Amino acid sequence: MAVEVVDAVRRQGRSLSQALPRAERQLEPGPARALLRERVYGLLRYAPRLDAWLDALVTQPLRARDAPVARLIQLGLYELFFLRTPDYAAVNEAVRLAGLLGRPWAARLVNGALRNAQRREAELVAIAERVDTARFAHPEWLIDRVRADWPEDAEAVFAANNARAPMTLRVNLAMTDVSAYADLLHGAGIAASPGLYAPDSLVLAQSVDVEALPGFREGWVSVQDEAAQLAAGLVNALPGQRVLDACAAPGGKTAHLIERAGGKLDVTAVEIDPDRLVRVSETLERLGLQAQTLAADACLPETWWDGKSYDCILLDAPCSATGVIRRHPDIKLLRRASDIEATVLRQQALLDALWPLLARGGRLVYATCSIVLDENTHVVDRFIQTHADAIEWPIDADWGRAMARGRQILPGEGGMDGFYYACLHKAGT
Numbered sequence: 001m002a003v004e005v006v007d008a009v010r011r012q013g014r015s016l017s018q019a020l021p022r023a024e025r026q027l028e029p030g031p032a033r034a035l036l037r038e039r040v041y042g043l044l045r046y047a048p049r050l051d052a053w054l055d056a057l058v059t060q061p062l063r064a065r066d067a068p069v070a071r072l073i074q075l076g077l078y079e080l081f082f083l084r085t086p087d088y089a090a091v092n093e094a095v096r097l098a099g100l101l102g103r104p105w106a107a108r109l110v111n112g113a114l115r116n117a118q119r120r121e122a123e124l125v126a127i128a129e130r131v132d133t134a135r136f137a138h139p140e141w142l143i144d145r146v147r148a149d150w151p152e153d154a155e156a157v158f159a160a161n162n163a164r165a166p167m168t169l170r171v172n173l174a175m176t177d178v179s180a181y182a183d184l185l186h187g188a189g190i191a192a193s194p195g196l197y198a199p200d201s202l203v204l205a206q207s208v209d210v211e212a213l214p215g216f217r218e219g220w221v222s223v224q225d226e227a228a229q230l231a232a233g234l235v236n237a238l239p240g241q242r243v244l245d246a247c248a249a250p251g252g253k254t255a256h257l258i259e260r261a262g263g264k265l266d267v268t269a270v271e272i273d274p275d276r277l278v279r280v281s282e283t284l285e286r287l288g289l290q291a292q293t294l295a296a297d298a299c300l301p302e303t304w305w306d307g308k309s310y311d312c313i314l315l316d317a318p319c320s321a322t323g324v325i326r327r328h329p330d331i332k333l334l335r336r337a338s339d340i341e342a343t344v345l346r347q348q349a350l351l352d353a354l355w356p357l358l359a360r361g362g363r364l365v366y367a368t369c370s371i372v373l374d375e376n377t378h379v380v381d382r383f384i385q386t387h388a389d390a391i392e393w394p395i396d397a398d399w400g401r402a403m404a405r406g407r408q409i410l411p412g413e414g415g416m417d418g419f420y421y422a423c424l425h426k427a428g429t
């Protein structure tokens with residue numbers, strides 16, 4: 001299953017969040033699911049290194065349609081060098097699986113490659129030290145980009161992107177409070193501690209299946225990284241206000257905004273992808289919250305806006321997602337350098353289109369889960385330069401770092417995902 005999921009990402013360009021849940025549903029929650037996840041994440045996270053090793057071990061290139069054999073060899077390598085699988089099991093199981101993948105002819109090839117890897121371990125280690133893409137396990141364009149934008153922090157960023165992310169919860173304040181929920185977790189034998197920066201958060205010592213969380217189905221709690229939870233505090237929507245969440249799916253931040261206001265917000269949640277909008281409705285339903293949901297293009301308000309201005313707007317813009325690679329390692333394989341330019345244009349268009357919808361004296365929070373300067377501080381700076389009534393509201397916080405505009409959290413800082421925030425006020429009262 002791990003080989004199939006990784007193949008779906010690498011050959012068909014599917015996202016991990018599409019491909020993995022489909023496979024996971026075929027397994028009972030528990031150790032088998034956890035192991036599938038570990039293998040899939042490992043194969044994607046270390047793909048650039050495993051590719052370099054494969055090239056060294058298999059000199060005859062495989063045909064495109066035999067890519068699953070390449071993934072199978074890489075799974076064996078991952079078992080040998082990253083997991084505690086006994087060597088004989090790693091090799092024998094991979095060889096056996098060649099038949100299961102409908103390619104019995106590949107058994108010899110898999111066996112040869114993995115036995116070679118055991119013999120030539122020192123050479124593989126040298127590749128992992130000498131070649132940057134293998135060493136940092138990132139594609140070249142991303143290494144260049146991170147080095148250009150974050151010369152001092154690049155290696156820490158690569159390491160954080162390759163680390164396992166914590167499972168962080170957000171307690172639904174409309175239903176319970178953090179200390180009461182922490183007691184419930186304790187009673188269920190789940191170790192957790194309050195997050196450092198997000199007041200409604202609890203960080204679990206170990207990931208668990210959501211079904212094991214007390215009251216999950218009843219909406220007492222959601223899974224959301226601390227960095228993402230900072231959005232609602234920055235928007236700071238007050239009960240009774242009219243709020244637009246312009247890029248809403250899957251609805252984590254929409255829900256948090258409403259929870260913080262005790263359920264008393266007039267929220268419009270816009271999402272361009274109708275399938276993803278369903279997830280916003282599901283999120284709200286589970287949490288017992290209400291909002292108006294619209295499948296629409298936020299860049300074209302004339303097609304959906306009722307003409308009444310909003311007190312607050314959250315623009316959690318589509319982005320390169322380079323801040324959340326530790327949770328979505330498929331980004332390393334699916335994104336291209338050229339995607340960034342298109343994303344920046346979309347971010348600019350969204351800001352330009354939504355600004356007129358904000359009331360005078362209102363607040364717009366621009367957020368991305370990117371660490372690319374062009375998508376963050378540069379977008380906001382260009383916007384302020386071209387909009388006389390846009391005033392930056394400095395974020396006074398103990399998280400992240402102040403940028404020319406807004407604030408940036410790099411991945412792993414404070415244990416959080418990489419995120420960027422800027423607050424803009426509209427002049428006038």
Ligand SMILES: C[S@@+](CC[C@H](N)C(=O)[O-])C[C@H]1O[C@@H](n2cnc3c(N)ncnc32)[C@H](O)[C@@H]1O
Nearest residue numbers: 247248249250251252253271272297298316318
């Ligand atoms: C970063 S995600 C939002 C995450 C969400 N705010 C949350 O916290 O759960 C960006 C979303 O914007 C949507 N999107 C992209 N372009 C859009 C547009 N022009 N109008 C509305 N939504 C858009 C994407 O489909 C994606 O679901």
